[in-house]
Amino acid sequence: MEWPTQCSSETSRELSSSPGSSIPLPTSVNTLSLGPQNTVSTAAAGHLDISRLNGAALRSLVILFDGKKHLFCHHMVQAEKGFLREGVSPRRTVVALLGLHRLTETGARHPFDFETIEQTLFQNLDWVDGVGDLGLLSWFAALYAPAHLERLYRRCDLETVLVSYRDARQADTKHLAWFLAGLAHAKLSQSEALPDLTDLAVETYHKLQANQGEDGIFSHRGPGKYIGRLVLGRFGTFADQAHSIYALSKFAQAFHVEEPLEVAMDCAGAMCGMQGALGQWWWLYDSRTGRLVSRYPVFSMQQDGTLPMALFALEKASGLTFREPIHKGLSWVYGANELGADLRDPGGAFIWDSIGRKTQTAKFWERTLGFVGISSHVRNSGLEIRFKAQPEHFGWLLYALGSSGL
Numbered sequence: 001m002e003w004p005t006q007c008s009s010e011t012s013r014e015l016s017s018s019p020g021s022s023i024p025l026p027t028s029v030n031t032l033s034l035g036p037q038n039t040v041s042t043a044a045a046g047h048l049d050i051s052r053l054n055g056a057a058l059r060s061l062v063i064l065f066d067g068k069k070h071l072f073c074h075h076m077v078q079a080e081k082g083f084l085r086e087g088v089s090p091r092r093t094v095v096a097l098l099g100l101h102r103l104t105e106t107g108a109r110h111p112f113d114f115e116t117i118e119q120t121l122f123q124n125l126d127w128v129d130g131v132g133d134l135g136l137l138s139w140f141a142a143l144y145a146p147a148h149l150e151r152l153y154r155r156c157d158l159e160t161v162l163v164s165y166r167d168a169r170q171a172d173t174k175h176l177a178w179f180l181a182g183l184a185h186a187k188l189s190q191s192e193a194l195p196d197l198t199d200l201a202v203e204t205y206h207k208l209q210a211n212q213g214e215d216g217i218f219s220h221r222g223p224g225k226y227i228g229r230l231v232l233g234r235f236g237t238f239a240d241q242a243h244s245i246y247a248l249s250k251f252a253q254a255f256h257v258e259e260p261l262e263v264a265m266d267c268a269g270a271m272c273g274m275q276g277a278l279g280q281w282w283w284l285y286d287s288r289t290g291r292l293v294s295r296y297p298v299f300s301m302q303q304d305g306t307l308p309m310a311l312f313a314l315e316k317a318s319g320l321t322f323r324e325p326i327h328k329g330l331s332w333v334y335g336a337n338e339l340g341a342d343l344r345d346p347g348g349a350f351i352w353d354s355i356g357r358k359t360q361t362a363k364f365w366e367r368t369l370g371f372v373g374i375s376s377h378v379r380n381s382g383l384e385i386r387f388k389a390q391p392e393h394f395g396w397l398l399y400a401l402g403s404s405g406l
Contacts, residue, residue, distance in 0.1 A: 048330055050404040052348070053304065054103060057394035058406070059349045061096055062111060064391045070113075070120040072096045072391035089391070090127040093117065094136045096391045099398025101144045106405035122148050125155065130167035131204075132175025138182030142189040149186060150193045158200055162207070171222025173240040176208040177247035184250035198255065205251055208244060209263055211236075215290025216266035218244050234288050238281055238302050241271050245310035249317040261318050268314055271307075272325045278337055279328030281307050297356030297386065300343050303329040304351065305396030312400060338380050351397070353388035 064073050066088050074087035097117065100110060121137070122145075128134055134156060141149035162168040167175040183201040186194055211219045211233075218240045223233035248264035251257070274292050275281060281302040284294035307329055311322035328336075333351060335342040343352045359382070 048327070048334060050330075050401050051406050053330075053333075053344070053351070054108075054398060054402055054404060055406050056344055056348050056351055057099070057397045057402075058103065058108070058110060060351065060389055060394045061100065061391060063349060064096075064389060064394075065112070070117050074390075076389045078387040083389075090121055091133055091136060092390065092392045092395070093121060094133075094140050095395035095399075097121075097395070098140055098143070099395035099402055101140075103398045103402035103405070106403060108402075108406045118145055118148065122152070125152075130165045130172075130175055131161055131179040132167055132172065134161065134165075135175070135177075135179030135182035139178065139185045142182065142185035142191075146189060146191060149189065150191065153186075153194060158195065158197075162200075162203060168207070171207050171211060173208065173211045173218045173220055173236060174243045176204055176211075177240075177243035180204045180208060180247040181243070181250050184247065184254035187254040188250070201251060201255060205248075205260060208247070209260075211240075211287070212244075212263060212267065213287035213290060215287075216268075216270035217241065217285045217287040217290050218267060219287040234286060235293060236285050236287050238271075238283055238285075238299075239306060241267050241285070242281075242302070242306040242310040245271075246306075246313045249310070249313040253317045261314075264314050265318065265320070268311060268322065272322065275325055275328065279303070279325070279330070279332040280337075281329055296383070297354040298332070298337075299354040299393075300333050300351050301353075301390070301393035301396060303332050305393055305400055309396055309400035338383055339385065341385060343385070350389050351393070353386040353390065353393070355383055356386055358382055358384045 061072065063083075064076055064085065065071075066073055066085070069088050071088040071090060072093045073085040074089040074092065076083050076085045078084075097114070100112060101114070104110060122141075125137075128137065134152075137152060138149060141152055157164070161179075168179070180201060183197050183204065187197055187201070207222070208218075211222055213219070217236055219233050219236045220240055221232040245264045245267050248260040248267075252260040252264070270285075270290060271281070274285070276295070276298075280295065280298045282292055282295045283297060283299075285291070286293050308326050311326055314320065315322060333343045337343070338355060341355075343355075344350075345352065
């Protein structure tokens with residue numbers, strides 16, 4: 001089996017006409033079967049071919065990989081003659097590896113040299129510029145590279161990270177969630193070589209919890225004095241909610257505490273209550289009022305990656321079930337959406353990025369009206385598919401659903 005690791009201009013032209021056709025993969029049909037603890041019946045699942053979704057994610061990551069730099073690109077966009085890969089991202093590489101390792105646990109084949117990619121990430125940590133990056137690295141290492149985890153913690157001053165890194169001082173919700181998840185996975189690894197992480201995890205939990213409003217919604221950051229911080233300290237994105245739910249669930253599981261589960265369930269309940277009629281996980285929320293502020297864009301990554309990941313973790317920690325909203329969200333990707341369009345590319349190479357407003361003016365007015373509590377009507381003719389791909393999308397998808405294999 002031949003796997004391309006470069007996206008040359010020739011490959012780009014080929015992708016523009018028949019995406020993924022040069023990357024054969026086994027695509028045996030599998031309904032929404034997500035491992036022994038993550039299984040939905042065939043009837044309830046409506047024959048969603050999760051194995052094919054995983055195959056598309058793997059194909060996408062092959063195309064998004066920079067074989068010379070041993071890292072995944074930042075993103076790929078549609079260009080005049082095909083698709084253009086832009087930059088590289090260590091952070092997005094970590095997320096991609098989380099998903100790929102989850103997939104390989106099923107015995108699935110892939111073309112990546114994990115050892116070389118991991119060496120590229122860990123040999124020079126200059127790219128780590130906050131607790132978010134440190135948390136993602138800890139999360140990955142605890143699950144799949146324990147030797148790196150011990151060295152990582154030896155090189156970092158864990159006692160000062162919450163004050164030395166800017167994202168921690170600003171109480172960035174998603175980054176605090178990643179850090180808390182990393183600490184939880186480190187604890188679950190049961191490595192005797194690690195320091196006691198309890199106090200640091202509890203402090204991180206309290207910083208994260210302080211960003212949650214009374215209705216369960218998390219703001220993007222902690223409160224501040226300046227106008228930008230005032231806005232970010234009130235409104236939170238979907239990503240802030242999803243990653244907080246996951247981190248709180250893992251923290252409760254790892255440190256055997258109940259309170260974080262209640263915090264996570266409050267957020268999950270609020271999100272499920274505002275899920276769109278077609279299964280949309282909307283974009284922006286008001287932590288002060290608990291209301292939806294801006295619906296678009298709706299990202300595929302929300303529908304098939306971060307939200308399933310978060311709710312499956314909460315299911316495991318709490319014993320509750322969230323299969324219906326998960327299924328509705330996945331169905332949106334398969335075509336049960338505003339445009340009636342399957343977000344999976346016909347050639348099987350990509351799952352497209354999102355559905356969003358066509359014009360900047362429409363985006364501005366939706367958010368402006370949303371900030372003052374007025375909901376704006378959206379015509380389907382004013383929406384479009386964004387033909388873009390990001391490795392973190394496919395990493396989170398495989399991390400959530402990869403246990404179904406190919």
